[in-house]
Amino acid sequence: MSLNPIVERFLQGTLPEPMGMTLVGGGLPVPTRDLLQALAHAALRETPYTARALECLGAMPESMLAGVFLDAVEPPGPLQLVLCHRKEPALLEEALLNPSLTAEIVEASVPSLPGSVLEIVLNNQVMWMARPRILDLLEEHPEGEYVIKRRVNEYRFDVLRLVPEEVKKERLEILDEVEAGHLDKAWAELPLPKEKSREEEEAEIESEEMAAERRLLAQRPLVDDQGEEIVLTLSQRVAKLRTNQKIMLAIKGGKEERTILIREANRLIQVNVMRNGRITEGEVAYIAQMRTVNDEVLRIIASNREWMKKYTITKALVLNPRTPLPLAMTHFKRLLESDMKLLVKDRNVAELLRREAKRFLEQKAQGKG
Structure with a gap:
């Protein structure tokens, strides 16, 4: 597309300076698209016309510029000029979506947007x-x-x-350990580490009571549901993982990984341990009695009919002070009499639950249960 002859002479450097000053000051009758070419030529580098050109651009009403950038702009200098020196969202959107936009212009413009x-x-x-x-x-x-x-x-x-070099090195070490049989194969499928999302950060919020319980637990040797101690190096490796990696390991990892990850404060990690297809009923019973798990974990256990058919799991769930009261009230009648007597004496569980358990035992003794 040809430019106004005056603008062409200005771009070529053959226009007298006084006339050039008048042009970049908006004092000559040239089309807006052509004027922007002159302003970009003058303002995007140090010239005697720079200050005057920027003053002219700033004084142009948005209505005068609206629609100018809907079609290709060649050369694309006016796009950078507007992106760096105007703030109207609609105008900037037109420039950012213009087919003539280049990566160099975007890089130069981002700090000003x-x-x-x-x-x-x-x-x-x-x-x-x-x-x-x-x-x-x-x-x-x-x-x-x-x-x-x-x-x-x-x-x-x-x-x-x-990927940072330290991450690449850690990744290679993990793959070597997996191949050597020292780590569960799920480690080989871990995603690259990412910063925590807002949801993941919020999932780590816990009560003071649970935090204190977790600190106390951390002072003891790490053991699984069979009482076997877990190798410290594995625990240290898990501790280095980012949240998104821990979530993936919770879903796919083996027994030792699940045992470590269910102790995490993050609710999302705990919940995904329960979604692991390899989790055993023994582990579920072990988790059901933990006082550092999120309520949601206990709700997941209670909603699984197969798990709740196992007496050890039902018992652990009812006797756990962390279990939401409605769930405990729903299942406490399934306890053996000896365990229900323990429930009545347990000061850690809700008063209403103990009272109902006591009333149930008394009715049973009278032949009404």
């Missing part, structure tokens, strides 16, 4: 794959929301495969 349009940049995978520095700038942006920064991390690992 308002937070409201950063997602458009993040969604343009072609651009940041060409210039990965764009992801760094999005992550560093002071107006970038949490979800933007989380997705930046995901794209680094999942799309660009930008």
